[in-house]
Amino acid sequence: MNTALSWIKAYVPELDCTDQEYCDAMTLSGTKVEGYVRRDKNLEKIVVGQIVSIERHPDADKLIVCQVNIGAETLQIVTGAPNVKVGDKVPVVLGGGRVAGGHDGGPLPENGIPIKAGKLRGVPSNGMMCSIEELGSDRNMYPEAPENGIYIFPEDTQVGADAVEVLGLHDTVFEYEITSNRVDCYSVLGIAREAAATFRKPFVPPVVEAGGNGEDVHDYVSVEVKDTDLCPRYLARVCKNIKIAPSPEWMQRRLAASGIRPINNLVDITNYVMEEYGQPMHAFDLDTIAGRKIIVRRAKDGDEFQTLDGQMRKMDGEVLMICDAEKEIGIAGIMGGENSKITDNVKTVLFEAAIFNGPNIRKSAKRIGLRTDASGKFEKGLEAHNAEEAINRACQLIEELGCGEVVGGMVDVSEPLPEKKVLAFCPEKYNKLLGTSVTEEEMFEIFKRLDIEVNRKADGSAELVIPYFRQDLNCDADIAEEVARFYGYDKIPTSLPKGEATTGKLSYKLRIEQKARDIAEYCGFSQGMCYSFESPKVFDKLLLPAEDELRNAVTISNPLGEDFSIMRTLPLNGMLTSLSTNYNRRNRNVKLYELGNIYLPKSLPLTELPEERMQFTLGFYGDGDFFTMKGVLEEFFVSVGMRKQPEYDPKAGKPFLHPGRQALVKYEGVVLGYLGEVHPEVLDNYEIGTKAYIAVLDMPAVESFTTFDRKYEGVARFPAVSRDLSMVVPKEILVGQIEKVIRQRGGKLMESCELFDVYEGEQIKPGFKSVAYSVAFRANDRTLEESDVSAAMKKILNGLEQMGIELRQ
């Protein structure tokens, strides 16, 4: 909300502070100032001058030479403006002065434009006459300004006066961020009331009287509200003998500063009252209203209605309409109809000030796709008493500005109006909540500033009577906030919570994730972050078959676009996209990891929350291979206390991985995830022009095997005996299978078995490979005898032979 400080000062006349002081103090008391703009910024040495004579420039067809009386002297000024004539009063910048912008009205330069006395085509010119654009404004705000040329003042303007003053530009426009609870502050009066309370100055609102002639409005119009749930209050007044004319300058200037374009007295009055009171009003041409009857009811589904901007709009059964005896004439709280709009020929006006259901207006405006200044106010939920003040204020202005004659009385169709809320006064509670010791007297003084009445009772207790406009004050905590705001948030002391000690810690899950990050980074992987939502096309990119369960994804009903429309069921797309980004930026050796959730629906459409499973995803291209990735996983397992040998099952069945280079990762028979080389077709789909490897661990599965318990098992004191095993193995047997046999059969004495050679080639017969292991045996309590070792070796050898493995000597 933007408002000129001069308008605020109209209601807080004693307000006296700098712009910055105002900004700081208002922000600290809760009316946040987002920023402010001085309207006279860069306007220096500008006075009202009167053109005494005009001559043609001797050397330029398009220039004229003017003698301009600026009071104390007469200046010669050369101009190219086409619109000036002798006798015109114009803004004149003196040499050494400054204007805000160029005459074309483009963006204003930060430091304005300096004006110097000089010569134009050889003729001395001692200043410049300005257009409204050069004064930093525009024709929207000063509609009387000519389209191209110098601004012309009214004839009665005093020559030599400060032109900036005359234009009302010695002012500052403040922009406020009003919080949604303070509906009353979406109005100039609301902000002024806060300003008065903040600066401890008297608040002087306009004195509003109902006024009106001896006639009765009920003889002009009747009102029936059919849907009272959506319209708890409807007020109507009538003004006749309307004379449309421009509104007075002071009103135009205030509206302009608020960003509202002045139009004519009638429109300006409704806009002015909307700004001043926060209550939108609508003006109908009473002569267009059939049966002189207003009916407020819901629209019918599918109704079409032409709003006063000329657009046809489709209604539905939840949109509230203002109707006359025959037809719809306006969308309640949003926009009036073309068929009842005010024209310059209007004679009699019906003013409407109503209270509409805020949420309904908000939703209707959204559905119709038409959000207006009025709907923006209504949707916050306006206060019913204020509507009466506002409509009377509008009528008062009609009279005061000579815009028409106000008919006596008001049509008032209202549900019972809310009564003033009464809250018990509980000073100890407020102080206890705030950690302060504000005295009762201080509190009473604050309440007085806020128009909160204090009713002291005989028993020493007191009640607080809340003014109507403070719909946000409902409980002790609300009152405590009022005390805090005006006592000063900055004066509240600082302390730390006392009470029972608590243990600060990460949850167990987070500890495991922290380990995963540590290990990944130790192994050279950097942490990426990817979106949780992605495109359903991802499944095709990853070659998932049509029937794959992972295609059952949670779908967002109102996504930002298809690319962000489903919640991911596997974490690969983010990783591959990131690798692709890096590859296409020619980054070499890229290793990334991510810890993020996947979202698995238990049923579709969702009836309960989906399962969120944390995935530890690793991906890289460049130096390294499948076994590099495998190494990272095993480092991680050891770091979280998983010291058993994981198993790798090549029948992983992942369509997005190379069929011969993929494996499930199992631990104690449970699948924890998978790893592999990315399928060449998938690499193509992601435009990655090199081999890439990925691994995914399902963290909930991993977590069940983790432990941070550690136990010392002693360091071997007796020597180990090692034996080498060299064998020729059918190609299809995996070393994992061989190792399994060695481990199973090696018995308690076997300490380790390490693969040290795998060879396929010339010396080995086709279909076979040579594999060599070093197996170590050790006992904790003695030096092993030859017989111990050979017994164990024999068992191993037997087992291997049963697999069709030949031993080489």
Place this chain on the structure above:
Amino acid sequence: MKAKLDRIRQQVQEQILNCDSTEKLNEIRVSILGKKGQLTDLLKSMKDVAPEERPKVGQMVNETRGEIERILEEQKTKLERALREAKMKAEVIDVTLPAKKNEMGHRHPNTIALEEVERIFIGMGYEVVEGPEVEKDYYNFEALNIPADHPAKDEQDTFYITGDILLRTQTSGVQVHEMEKGKLPIRMIAPGRVFRSDEVDATHSPSFHQIEGLVIDKDITFADLKGTLAEFARELFGEDTKVKFRPHHFPFTEPSAEMDVTCFKCGGTGCRFCKGSGWIEILGCGMVHPHVLEMSNIDPETYVGFAFGVGLERIALLKYEIDDMRLLYENDIRFLKQF
């Protein structure tokens, strides 16, 4: 005899001192002290010495032998040292050659900032917990005093799955989950991903992170909230950081505030970074609304609390001077390596 011994000793000493390798030294040792060495020969010839002279002669021979061994040892040490010196001289390396590193990976700036925040609050006795990202309307809105028709619901641009299930727009729902557990007092922070339907640009992302904080206990005050968050700001942004609390409005806290910190670039004097104000807005906070406590079955007459919410990206962007939020989700290794 003595003269003979002296002669041998002198002769050998000269040989030893002129010797320039350990091999030759060994040869000398053998030629003198070996089985067929001169001194050994001399000892063998003892039988020709008169018996009464033998002890004296024996002693003389042994002394000479000892002397020679000492010289030998000295020379050996000297030669070995020279040899090592020479070897090391040949082994001089260019220490300015590049380091061999185990190329460590890098944490995401969000995580670095988060771990900073976690460290601070864990130190103050807070537990780090989590809540669901896909959430029920009740936890995201209603239980936080944002009923169906509340304008705040629209303001948050929520992604919906069904009418009742949505992507959480704030981590504040974790407050409710923790309160419902009924274990008091509570001191927790809940970091996590949140979603709002904002188009991607330099300052917006449809997915970002918040850190929620909640303390529930008897006798908690707004002063405690101020003190806690001031401490947090000093830990995070530096000892000289000052804080400013401004009244604000959140449906689930009352009184509510926003906290600004002195600009850590200019220290509060005003600069381009803080748009000249000297202050940077950092978080929203307030005393838990009594109605929120009630809805989670906590008696507001006995228990009070405060809550706060911080935007993680906001902290990361400010602290590490990252000028475009999109960088956080592109995962360009050249970006990540800077953290």
